[in-house]
Amino acid sequence: xxLSGKVAAITGAARGIGKACAKRFLDDGVKxxxxxVDADGLAATAAELGRPDALRAVPGNVAKRADVDRLxxxxxxxxxxxxxMVNNAGVARNRDILEISEEEFDEIxxxxxxxxxxxxxxxxxxxxxxxxxxxxxxxxxxNALLAIPALATYAxxxxxxxxxxxxxxVALAPHxxxxxxxxxxxxxxxxxxxSIYTSEDARKTVMSRTPAGRGGEPSEVASVVxxxxxxxASYITxxxxxxxxxxxxxxxxxxxKDK
Numbered sequence: 689x690x691l692s693g694k695v696a697a698i699t700g701a702a703r704g705i706g707k708a709c710a711k712r713f714l715d716d717g718v719k720x721x722x723x724x725v726d727a728d729g730l731a732a733t734a735a736e737l738g739r740p741d742a743l744r745a746v747p748g749n750v751a752k753r754a755d756v757d758r759l760x761x762x763x764x765x766x767x768x769x770x771x772x773m774v775n776n777a778g779v780a781r782n783r784d785i786l787e788i789s790e791e792e793f794d795e796i797x798x799x800x801x802x803x804x805x806x807x808x809x810x811x812x813x814x815x816x817x818x819x820x821x822x823x824x825x826x827x828x829x830x831n832a833l834l835a836i837p838a839l840a841t842y843a844x845x846x847x848x849x850x851x852x853x854x855x856x857x858v859a860l861a862p863h864x865x866x867x868x869x870x871x872x873x874x875x876x877x878x879x880x881x882x883s884i885y886t887s888e889d890a891r892k893t894v895m896s897r898t899p900a901g902r903g904g905e906p907s908e909v910a911s912v913v914x915x916x917x918x919x920x921a922s923y924i925t926x927x928x929x930x931x932x933x934x935x936x937x938x939x940x941x942x943x944x945k946d947k
Contacts, residue, residue, distance in 0.1 A: 690918045692717030695767040697759050699750050699807060700777030702729035704877035705827065707737075708906035709774055709913050714739050716914060718772070721763040725749045725777075750777045750803025751795075753810075760810040769818050772917045773811035775804040776827040780842040780879055793841055800845035801852065808856050812865055821864040823917050826853050828871040830932050846871070850928055857926030866925040868916045873932025876903040900933030 696713050700706040701722035710733070713720050719742045724730040727747035734745040746762045748755030763770045778800045781792060804826050815822035831839055832846040849869060857867040874894050895901060912931050915921055930936055 690716070690920065691772075691914065694771040694917070695719045695721075695763055695769050696772035696774065696917070697721045697723070697763045697770060697811070698774040698776055699723045699748075699756070699759065699803065700827075702726045702733050704879060705872065705875060705906045705909050706774070706776040707733050708910040709776065710743070711737060712907065712910035712914050713772075713917075714742055718742070719767040720744075721746060721759060721766065723748045723750070723755070723759045723777075749799075750775075750806060751798035753806045756803065756806040756810050760814050764814060770811060770814045771822050773807055773822070773824045774827070774913060775807035775825070777803055778827060778829075778842075778845075778879070780839055782838050783840070785837055785840045788841060796841035797845050797848075800842065801848045804849055805852055808852065808867065812856070812860050812863070815865050816863050822866075823921075824856065824860075824865065824867045825913055825916055826867070826869040828853070828869040828928050830871055830873050830930060830935050832871055832928065833936060853928060854926050861925060866921070868921070868924055868926070869928040870909060870912050870916065871928045871930040871932070872904060872909050873930070873935040874898060874903045875906055875909055877906060897938045898933045898935050899938065902933065904931060904933055 696718050698706050698709050701710050702724035710720050710722050721744045723746045730745050730747055734743060737743055744762060744766050746759050748759055750756055760770055808824055811824050826849050828849045829846040831843040832850045853867055853869040860867055909931055912929055
């Protein structure tokens with residue numbers, strides 16, 4: 689129970705990785721405040737996880753600064769402080785790069801990158817106000833490094849997340865605040881089902897680039913998050929850790945035309 693007594697806030701926690709992180713933290717003795725734009729899904733997750741003594745749910749859209757601020761304020765109001773912030777909320781759209789609209793571009797960047805930036809700011813201000821110290825964890829992706837054309841907006845947002853993590857780590861180090869990121873490979877979530885596993889051929893293509901031969905489980909990502917939030921990772925900041933089943937050690941492939 690190395691995290692026992694800590695207080696964490698998690699965005700995008702109605703399902704998938706965010707939900708798994710909430711469960712892991714609760715199991716580790718952490719008090720948790722979860723947020724998601726899907727209010728009904730968030731309420732269902734809170735009911736499923738139980739623990740009314742240690743869990744609160746606050747609906748909100750991370751692309752709106754006021755909603756992110758409210759999440760942090762709720763953590764402090766309900767549990768007295770904030771020690772861990774997990775900026776997990778994210779969306780992806782499978783789209784030809786020439787067909788991406790201005791509205792869709794703004795949506796993806798607004799949630800995935802701007803929302804994480806708001807989370808870093810809000811969490812850091814609170815951590816500094818309470819005397820310094822804390823951990824901010826951003827949910828990145830292997831797509832921060834890979835160039836998959838059908839996920840252009842998602843890849844751009846996660847590339848930005850990598851730099852957000854780096855610059856925030858340097859800026860906040862004097863306050864004893866570590867900023868790190870987790871960059872999952874293909875994890876079996878609803879988002880993967882809708883944007884990546886769009887067909888059996890698409891699934892096989894992803895698996896052909898994954899040495900582990902399977903998709904990851906949200907709980908496996910949550911385990912990395914729990915490690916990074918703990919003092920076992922006390923000398924890690926500014927880094928992105930990639931639980932990807934070996935994905936990044938293989939090069940991406942492109943179609944080859946017959947001569």
